[in-house]
Amino acid sequence: MTSTTPVSETDSLRTPSSTRFTETIRRAVADGLLSEEQPVAGFLDADGVRDSVAALHDAFAAVPGVRVLHTFAAKAASLVPVLRLLADCGMGCEVASPGELRLAVEAGFAPAKIVLDSPAKTRDELRLALYLGVAVNADSFSELRRIGELRSTGSASVIGLRINPQVGGGSIGAMSTATPTSKFGVALGDPGVRKQVVEAFAERPWLTRLHAHVGSQGCPLELIAEGIAETYRLAEEINESVGTQQITGIDIGGGLPVNFDDDDVRPSFTDYVAALRAEVPGLFDGRYALVTEFGRSLLAKNGFIGARVEYTKDAGGRRIALTHAGAQIATRTVFMPDAWPLRVGAFDAEGRPRTGPPMVQDVAGPCCFAGDVVAHARELPELREGDFVVLYDTGAYYFSTHWAYNSLPRPAVYGFVDDPGGGGVRFAPVRDAQSLDSVAAESGLGHAAALVGLSAGATHEKQ
Known part of the structure; x- marks a missing residue:
């Protein structure tokens, strides 16, 4: 796609991501792309990517x-x-x-x-x-x-x-x-x-x-x-x-x-x-x-991760929202939170922006270690079981570079475009959610008995 709009104007006219993704999140929940059965997914704005590429080309074409x-x-x-x-x-x-x-x-x-x-x-x-x-x-x-x-x-x-x-x-x-x-x-x-x-x-x-x-x-x-x-x-x-x-x-x-x-x-x-x-x-x-x-500069702000709040609890006077977005898809943020902070949005069970007085909360992931927290002490409207959190600016690296800790499956990824004349938002699958059969196969299921049969006696007999 070639743009004839100067990049400075392109940048200034682009709707902020936390606003332009609001309807996308609602539709993703309505369409079941985020649900109890599919509690985490990545989303990428295809038109936003095209705009970013056009901005890159325009910047150099100006010389x-x-x-x-x-x-x-x-x-x-x-x-x-x-x-x-x-x-x-x-x-x-x-x-x-x-x-x-x-x-x-x-x-x-x-x-x-x-x-x-x-x-x-x-x-x-x-x-x-x-x-x-x-x-x-x-x-x-x-x-x-x-x-x-x-x-x-x-x-x-x-x-x-x-x-x-x-x-x-x-x-x-x-x-x-x-x-x-x-x-x-x-x-x-x-x-x-x-x-x-x-x-x-x-x-x-x-x-x-x-x-x-x-x-x-x-x-x-x-x-x-x-x-x-x-x-x-x-x-x-x-x-x-x-x-x-x-x-x-x-x-x-x-x-x-x-x-x-x-x-x-x-x-x-x-x-x-x-x-x-x-x-x-x-x-x-x-x-x-x-x-x-x-890489990152072309995609980061054109994508987000949505994750369901599975439980909430209080510990030491702090509210903790336990979600399905943790170190497996936000590895850098979990291990280097000061260097890789992420903005978090709070949405209700229908995918609408959660309202209410702010409460200091941690947003934690599903990985089985204490440091699996994607946002520490954030002021957000009170999150409840069945709500959704959104991690913004994650279009690069995050949902495409999965860490298989705890054998957590890779999430589904969807592309989308705004389509005001045809229903608001259109989605297309980019990657299917990983099945548990795939997780088992990657873990060596096809060689399940290999080590049991590997003994000095068995090796000698084969020779």
Whole structure:
């Protein structure tokens, strides 16, 4: 989808998620998508995703002459229907595992619009990527040598080298990938490494791209821009050293942080482009093709999780609402609540906004450990058994990246669009709820007797 509306206007006209999802929640309850039988589900606004993609494209299109391949980081929503929607919007796909590569191919992305990252690619994974013509970013000098051994003359794969600009970390250490000791990329500031990078390009005319990714949530725009500027300076240095423009593209990663505090979309893609233009204007002069790898910033505010309140109880003077949304789908929030806080909405048994005086309450999940709490001491209208809670801004990672603790099944996921002329809200299944048969099969049911029969005597007899 291509938008002709300037991104600043697009952002300002978008209805806040906590308002625009109200009717969706009511309809989901009315249609049985949230119920006693299906007590938790994820929901994704398809039109909202299209708007976010349009905002990204518009922000870069505002710079004349810039060439960009926008890829979506598959890890942010590893669901084939979501990936196919993004492909239909003109996106490429960034993948970081054999599984994600398979999903990207199944979703219909052309190999030329797929980029393979990850710090531990196997030879088989590299062979497949090179066979398909997928772009590959080597994460180390060792991997670069391996690619050289496997790559055939005339391969369609664009090959890049990921560097770590070592510009520092943001407020969430686990999400910062440009720290001095990060596991990602070639540590550019270490003694002698910059010279090694220049030599690596001089020895490999087929090596034509540089890649850097500073981090994501918790990394301010200034830090991201600083890392990209360092990558640009390195590209200029390499091209000058080899005497030609061997590096023709720069993969600038993604990492635009998401505002989880309220409905506002900030920073915007326009803010991101403005920060880059201020820090490194030469990046946009048309000499380098750019690649982006955004994920969370495209989907987070376009999705939510709905969960039924199974019970309420009081403990130590605190009301606790026990729901079916816990660490299995909000893992980061449960284990790092200060870094990954979520806004919570309270709805009654009919899916209507719950009203009444605020009460301090915890919203807890179903996992069997004490820390499984998604919201601590929140002031909400009193929640009751059979009500529903909504976790906002969870369109990326949360319901698509399930943790199988307690063998809890993966929840169903639905896409939706507002359809005022045809009934209000239309839903479409994205992923079915996982069955208990599937849970049992994944736990090794087909090998149930394997360990019972594994004994010294049984092994000897077989020999």
